[in-house]
Amino acid sequence: MIEISFTEADGNTRTLSAESGGTLLNAILGAGIKGIVAECGGGCSCGTCHVHVARDWTDRLPAPADDETDMLSLAEGVTEQSRLACQIRLVPELNGLSVALPGAA
Amino acid sequence: MQRIVIVGAGHAGVQAAASLRDQGFGGAIELVSAENALPYHRPPLSKRFAGGLTDAAIALRPAAFYSAQDISLRRATVVEEIDASEQRLTLSTGEQLAYDQLILATGSRNRRLEVPGEELTGIVSIRNLGDAYRLATSVVIGTRAFVVGAGYLGLEVAAALAKRGVKVTVAASRPLPLGRSVSPDTASVLAAALRDMGIETIVGAGISGFEGNGRRISGVRFADRSLYETDLVIIGIGAMPNVELAQHAGVEVDDGVLVDAALATSAASISAIGDCARVRGIARLESVANATFQARCIAARLCGRPAPAAETPWFWSDIGDLKLKMVGLRQPDDVVRTLTADGGHVALCFRNGELAAVETINANRIHVAARRILDAGVQLGVDAVCAPDFDMVAHAKSLAARPIEASRAA
Numbered sequence: 351m352i353e354i355s356f357t358e359a360d361g362n363t364r365t366l367s368a369e370s371g372g373t374l375l376n377a378i379l380g381a382g383i384k385g386i387v388a389e390c391g392g393g394c395s396c397g398t399c400h401v402h403v404a405r406d407w408t409d410r411l412p413a414p415a416d417d418e419t420d421m422l423s424l425a426e427g428v429t430e431q432s433r434l435a436c437q438i439r440l441v442p443e444l445n446g447l448s449v450a451l452p453g454a455a
Numbered sequence: 456m457q458r459i460v461i462v463g464a465g466h467a468g469v470q471a472a473a474s475l476r477d478q479g480f481g482g483a484i485e486l487v488s489a490e491n492a493l494p495y496h497r498p499p500l501s502k503r504f505a506g507g508l509t510d511a512a513i514a515l516r517p518a519a520f521y522s523a524q525d526i527s528l529r530r531a532t533v534v535e536e537i538d539a540s541e542q543r544l545t546l547s548t549g550e551q552l553a554y555d556q557l558i559l560a561t562g563s564r565n566r567r568l569e570v571p572g573e574e575l576t577g578i579v580s581i582r583n584l585g586d587a588y589r590l591a592t593s594v595v596i597g598t599r600a601f602v603v604g605a606g607y608l609g610l611e612v613a614a615a616l617a618k619r620g621v622k623v624t625v626a627a628s629r630p631l632p633l634g635r636s637v638s639p640d641t642a643s644v645l646a647a648a649l650r651d652m653g654i655e656t657i658v659g660a661g662i663s664g665f666e667g668n669g670r671r672i673s674g675v676r677f678a679d680r681s682l683y684e685t686d687l688v689i690i691g692i693g694a695m696p697n698v699e700l701a702q703h704a705g706v707e708v709d710d711g712v713l714v715d716a717a718l719a720t721s722a723a724s725i726s727a728i729g730d731c732a733r734v735r736g737i738a739r740l741e742s743v744a745n746a747t748f749q750a751r752c753i754a755a756r757l758c759g760r761p762a763p764a765a766e767t768p769w770f771w772s773d774i775g776d777l778k779l780k781m782v783g784l785r786q787p788d789d790v791v792r793t794l795t796a797d798g799g800h801v802a803l804c805f806r807n808g809e810l811a812a813v814e815t816i817n818a819n820r821i822h823v824a825a826r827r828i829l830d831a832g833v834q835l836g837v838d839a840v841c842a843p844d845f846d847m848v849a850h851a852k853s854l855a856a857r858p859i860e861a862s863r864a865a
Contacts, residue, residue, distance in 0.1 A: 372511070380517035382524045384477045387470070389747050392512075393498065395771045395780070396744070397823065417778070420797075420819035424827050424851055 352377075352440050355404075357450035359385050370442050374449065375399045375435035385451055392436035397421035399435040400428070404448035411438060427452030457482030459757065460544060460554040462534050462700070464488035465497065467729025467746035468560035469515045474754030476524045484526045485552060487544075491531040492584050493518055498743060500587040501611040501691075502773045508587060537704035539722045556724050556757055559701055559712055560750070563694035563730040563741060568603065572665030573690075577672035580690040581608060593687050594621055601675050601685040603662065605632040607772045609691035610649070614775030616689075617652045624655045624683070626662065626675075637781065638791045641802045641814045648777055648816075694741060696731045711739040718753050726753050738784075742770050767829040769822075780822040783812030783829050792841055797821050797848075803840055810835040824851035 352370055354377060357363045368377035378386055378399070390396035394417045403411060408431055414422070418437050422428050432452070438444075459475060461468045464486050472486050488494060495513045511517070521528045533547035537557070544552045565580040567573060579590045590612070594600075598621050602609045605627035613623045629635070631642035632649060649656065661678030665688065675683040698708040707713045707721035711733025718726045718734075729746035733739035744766065751763050769782040789804035789811060799818030804811050813825035824847040828835060831854050839845060 372517075376511075376514075376517050379515075380519045380523070382473075382476065382520060387747055387751075389466070389743050390496075390498065390771065392496075393502075393771075393773070395773075395778070417819060421823060423820050423848065424823045 352442065352445045352447070354440075354444075355446070355448040356381070356383065357448075357454045358383060359451045359454055361454055368440055370440055372440055373436055374401070374438040374440060374447075377440065378435055383451070386435070388436065390436075394418055394421060394434060394437060397425055397434065400425045400452055401433055401435045401449045402427075402429060402431040402452055402454075403433050403438075404450070405431060407444075407447055407449075410443070425452070457555045458485065458553065459483070459556045459558065460485045460487065460552060461558045461560055462487050462544075463560035463562055463697075463729070463731070464490070464494040464515075464528065465560060465562045465729065465746065466515065466743050467562070467750050468558070469494045470747040470750035471558050471560060471728060471754055472526045473516070473520075473524065474751045475757065476526070478754050478758035478760055480754070480758050482555075484524075485529065485554075486521075486526055487529045487532050487534055487546070487552075489531070489533045490583060493530075494528070495584060496743075497582075498771075500584065501581050501608045502615060504581070504587040504591045504612075504615065508584070508591075510584075513584075534700060537700060537706075537725070539704045539706065539725060542724060554724070556726070558753055559720070559725065559727040559731060560729045560746075561697040561700060561731040563696045565608075565690065566693045566695055568662060568690060568692065570662060570664045572667060572672075572676075575665050575667040575672045576670050577686060578665060578688040578690065581612065582694075590687075590689065594619060596620075598622075598687055599685045600624070600687040600689065601626065601683065602689045602691065604691040604693070605629070605634070605656065606636065606691055606693060607633065609689065610645070610774045611772060612689050612691065613649070613654050614652055614777075617654050618775060621687075623653070624657060624685070625649070626657050626660055628659065630658055632656070636785075637779075637814050638785060638789070638802045638804060640791050640793045641779075641800065641816065644800045644816055645774065645777070645779070648775070652775055694730070696733070696739065698731060701725070701727065701731075709733070717756055718749055726757075728753050740768055742768065744769050764830075767826060769826060777816050778819060779814070779816050780819065781812065781814045782822060782826045783810075785812040785814070790837070792837070794841075805837050805840075808836050810837075810840055821847050824848045827851040827854060 351367045354366045366381045387398040494515045536545040602613045602625045664676045666674040696711045701712045712727035728749035730741045772779045785804045792803045797818040797820045800816040802814040815822045
């Protein structure tokens with residue numbers, strides 16, 4: 351199991367557990383996090399699963415593909431830490447990953 | 456305790472259940488699904504069927520979501536009847552289920568050709584997971600496929616099959632693909648791309664029936680009696696709303712379960728959302744974006760919360776390597792200007808001189824910018840947009856950012 355620290359829009363942080371091999375989005379949806387709609391089902395088409403990855407983790411993730419960068423280009427609250435959760439595959443090396451919803455305190 | 460029953464567990468139904476909990480609804484939520492699979496994303500069925508879809512990969516939510524959110528998901532259960540005066544459903548299990556509020560999210564089903572031979576093995580129409588599996592397993596080396604219909608579904612399947620080396624012929628009713636949905640300019644770009652994929656298109660050939668070798672498809676019979684040999688037929692000629700359940704209960708229907716702007720039907724305590732619903736006075740929309748938006752709206756209303764900010768309708772389709780995106784509802788009379796931007800194709804559709812819809816192929820940045828501009832309700836004239844120094848992305852960035860709460864939450 352992989353543990354992820356997730357900060358919700360209200361600033362509360364909780365720990366999510368997920369199986370290796372799934373996406374970060376699935377882990378978030380499974381935990382019933384509010385404010386993530388994720389309309390397109392991991393197709394990198396809707397841009398509604400925008401998260402901020404903690405600074406010390408951004409370099410440890412595979413770089414985003416062009417599609418992902420394009421969808422994020424005008425997302426609300428976009429920063430260098432922005433990623434789409436549907437494009438992050440959870441591998442054992444990501445145990446301890448820390449992410450937040452944009453706008454989280 | 457209040458009980459809200461949702462009929463149908465597609466994008467609309469599942470999002471309604473999720474948004475009800477997001478909005479703080481503390482009563483019982485019963486989500487009734489006629490299908491046995493964990494509720495799943497439908498768009499990948501016609502786009503990525505060849506890649507081996509797993510149930511977990513396309514689930515709308517992981518199984519744990521339903522228990523964690525205390526949503527009672529009843530799979531393989533059909534609602535047989537609504538008793539609107541008693542506010543009670545009869546289920547295929549024989550059980551009666553009372554509701555305080557009923558949300559119909561029954562979706563749509565594929566149209567049939569209604570010609571002889573349509574029941575032959577090897578004729579597929581993609582709507583559910585089983586259809587996609589059947590299609591994926593029908594393809595072997597040397598398979599020839601015949602796709603009826605040049606709409607989104609037909610073209611997505613055609614492109615995916617062509618990529619696997621299948622010889623594909625598409626039978627279209629109009630000269631250009633997606634002729635009913637996109638501008639002739641965008642359709643022409645698509646037509647050229649389909650030719651490059653090796654896909655052959657036949658226009659206007661009436662299909663009178665299908666011929667079989669035993670119970671298996673062997674050919675398509677045209678109205679002029681000629682026969683086209685094929686091993687596989689995919690039918691994608693549009694969908695019709697599932698309104699019968701509502702209709703039998705006396706709820707008003709007309710190309711969809713009719714709803715008002717608040718998504719209420721003509722019957723007390725019954726609402727309808729997604730593909731099956733039509734807002735009075737406007738055309739019915741079949742899209743994931745519409746389904747999830749209406750789901751968030753109904754949840755807000757039933758929880759006594761303000762409706763989420765309006766969204767410009769948008770659609771997407773992946774046809775092979777072409778990422779087609781549309782924002783705004785194009786009308787046939789719109790004036791179209793095309794340009795090449797962001798390395799892709801852009802068609803700008805103007806109505807009464809103002810930007811009303813934007814179609815893009817492989818130009819996601821422009822799509823995202825156009826969505827931002829149209830959502831903000833900013834008026835943009837032909838002259839401004841077509842000026843040589845106009846930059847859609849920069850213009851969108853300059854707009855005041857919409858608050859995150861309004862656009863994403865709920």
